[in-house]
Each structure stands twice: as C-alpha cells, then as structure tokens.
Amino acid sequence: MMRTLLNRCLFIFLVLVITAACSHVQSPGPSxxxxxxxxxxxxxxxxxxxxxxxxxxxxxxxxxxxxxxxxxxxxxxxxxxxxxxxxxxxxxxxxxxxxxxxxxxxxxxxxxxxxxxxxxxxxxxxTGKALLTKFKSMVAAEDPSKLNSAAFAYTALESSTSAELVETLMPKSRLVTAKNYDDAVAMVLTNKVDALVADYHVCVLSLLRHPNEGLVSLITPFTYExxxxxxxxxxxxxxxxxxxxxxxxxxxxxxxxxxxxxxxxxxxxxxxx
CATH class of the missing domain: 3.40.190.10 (Periplasmic binding protein-like II)
Structure with a gap:
C-alpha cells in the first residue's frame, strides 16, 4: 500500500516536472x-x-x-x-x-x-518527368541514357528541374529552353525539337489537347518529383x-x-x- 502510494506520488511529481519543462519550450516566434x-x-x-x-x-x-x-x-x-x-x-x-x-x-x-x-x-x-514527342522509339527507351545523343534536341521550361534533368542525363543532346509550356509544345508540334521533357501530367494533358498531331508520351514517369x-x-x-x-x-x-x-x-x- 505504502509502495503504491509512493509510486503514485512519484508519477505525479514527474508529470509536474515535465509540464513545467514543456512550459519553457519556446514556441515559434512572431511572424x-x-x-x-x-x-x-x-x-x-x-x-x-x-x-x-x-x-x-x-x-x-x-x-x-x-x-x-x-x-x-x-x-x-x-x-x-x-x-x-x-x-x-x-x-x-x-x-x-x-x-x-x-x-x-x-x-x-x-x-x-x-x-x-x-x-x-x-x-x-x-509527379515525375516524362517525354512528349512524335517518336515512339523515344518513349519506348527503358533507360534514359539511351536518350543521351547529339542527334536529339529537347525543350524544357526555363529554370525548371526538367531542364536540369536534360543537362544531367542527356548532356550530349541540345537543350532549347522555353518560357512557358505552350511555346514548348509548339516546338514539338513544329519539329523544332524532338521532345519535351516535363512533368508527367503536362505531357498527358498535351495528348488530350492535341489528339490528332501524332504525339506520344511515356506510360509512367521516370523520375520522382x-x-x-x-x-x-x-x-x-x-x-x-x-x-x-x-x-x-x-x-x-x-x-x-x-x-x-x-x-x-x-x-x-x-x-x-
């Protein structure tokens, strides 16, 4: 009985100590x-x-x-x-x-x-990066290194991770940056570049917006974004x-x-x- 009472008192004491300590923890300052x-x-x-x-x-x-x-x-x-x-x-x-x-x-x-x-x-x-192109062979490539060729030209949004990906994984290729996605997709449609590198949902949406232009894209993105x-x-x-x-x-x-x-x-x- 005495031991039980002592344990309870000790528990209450610990709770009070922890509560007092927490009260001195600094909260986020004024914003x-x-x-x-x-x-x-x-x-x-x-x-x-x-x-x-x-x-x-x-x-x-x-x-x-x-x-x-x-x-x-x-x-x-x-x-x-x-x-x-x-x-x-x-x-x-x-x-x-x-x-x-x-x-x-x-x-x-x-x-x-x-x-x-x-x-x-x-x-x-x-999301993840994917390709938008007219060439089925490009989206069929299982290894991104196969897309690293001086024969390929890519477009990507200026100052984007897509542009960084092209520069990192496809340094042999030519990169043409675009100010916006409308300009980038137009480059693919007019054959000024071979492919657009962009977030997967951008590529899928472009397929929906241009159903008769012969565009294809990756089934799944090849990066984690x-x-x-x-x-x-x-x-x-x-x-x-x-x-x-x-x-x-x-x-x-x-x-x-x-x-x-x-x-x-x-x-x-x-x-x-």
Whole structure:
C-alpha cells in the first residue's frame, strides 16, 4: 500500500516536472509575414498560370487549376482574400525572395538547391518527368541514357528541374529552353525539337489537347518529383501554420478531392483559354 502510494506520488511529481519543462519550450516566434497578411487582409500567391492542370488561365483570362484551388483554401483558412500573382516560372522564386508574393504555388519541385534559398511545405502532390514527342522509339527507351545523343534536341521550361534533368542525363543532346509550356509544345508540334521533357501530367494533358498531331508520351514517369509550396525562409510560425493546414487538408481528404477534380476529370478542358 505504502509502495503504491509512493509510486503514485512519484508519477505525479514527474508529470509536474515535465509540464513545467514543456512550459519553457519556446514556441515559434512572431511572424512578420503572417502579421502583414492578416493586417492587409490579402494573401499574395505566385503562380505561372501556364502549367495545366496545376495552374492555367480560363477563357476569361482568370487563373484556375489545382494550385489555384489550394491557394483559395489557404486564404480561406487565414480568413483573408486571395490575390493570384501571375509571373513567368523563372521569376517566381525571385519574387518570393523580394517580398513581391507571400508564397509560391506553381508545380514547384522540392529540391535541395531550391531549399537552400527558400523554405518548402509539402509535398502536396507527387509527379515525375516524362517525354512528349512524335517518336515512339523515344518513349519506348527503358533507360534514359539511351536518350543521351547529339542527334536529339529537347525543350524544357526555363529554370525548371526538367531542364536540369536534360543537362544531367542527356548532356550530349541540345537543350532549347522555353518560357512557358505552350511555346514548348509548339516546338514539338513544329519539329523544332524532338521532345519535351516535363512533368508527367503536362505531357498527358498535351495528348488530350492535341489528339490528332501524332504525339506520344511515356506510360509512367521516370523520375520522382515532390511538389511543394515555397515559403519565406526563417519564418517558423508561418511555416508551422502552413504545415498544419496542409496536413489537415490531407487527412480530411480535401486535398484528394482537389486532385480528383483536376487530374482525373478532364471536363475542365472546355474552360481553358
């Protein structure tokens, strides 16, 4: 009996010690970025608006897509209005670092190099690189090294991981970068290059948009590409808020619903510009 009472007292003592210790653990400090967003009542999200089905323009010229819907959820969670800031893909991270946008949501792959400059939350979607071409022999290649030839010319989005992949895995080939995917696909259609290297869903969408042009693509992507939300570095509270919000969307299946809407259901194609 005495030993039981002693054990209980010891347990209570330990709980009190742990509770006291936890009370001194520092929580994320104040966030100037969140304070500014809440004070202004506007969340500025940068996107390229030319990377369907993640982000693109509708016939009215307004941004739409998975990234845009996710940004709307985030703004709603903060209780502020959403301002989609459209910029060319290569200009998005510089805009974040310059404070022109509060975050970037634009099919951005999380890479160690990018993570040295900005913070990332995610991934919110996993994709991979694939080829879009007119040559079936290229997509039939099981080893990417077989695509490394001076006889091949590729296009990829400027400052993208696709361009880095071509430079790394196909250094013998010629790379022609493009400002946007419309220009890149046009190069393939007009035979200015042999293939486009891009995220798998971009290649699949291009097949749907140009069904009579003789285009083919890989059945499965040959790389792993985790897409993340780029955030200002050094802002622990904002990163913590965004991490918890994205986790909630993932666990509640709201994120899955957005993916089903934009990736598995092509009905939105009729709304594209």
């Amino acid at each position: 100037p970025n969140l304070d500014r967003i809440l004070e202004n009542g506007v969340l500025r999200v940068g996107t390229a608006a030319d990377m369907p089905p993640l982000n693109m323009l509708n016939k009215a010229g307004s941004p739409m897509g998975l990234d845009v819907d996710l940004a709307a959820y985030i703004a709603g969670g903060m209780g502020v209005k959403l301002d989609i800031v459209v910029k060319p893909f290569p200009d998005l991270l510089p805009a974040l670092k310059a404070g022109e946008v509060d975050m970037v949501l634009s099919g951005l792959t999380i890479t160690p190099k990018r993570n040295l400059d900005v913070a990332f939350v995610g991934p919110y979607h996993i 985790p897409l993340g939300i780029a955030m200002p570095p050094g802002d622990a509270q904002m990163i913590n808020w965004m991490t918890n919000f994205l986790d909630t969307m993932r666990e509640s299946d709201e994120l899955l619903k957005l993916k089903t809407k934009w990736i598995e259901d092509p009905s939105w194609l009729a709304e594209m510009k």
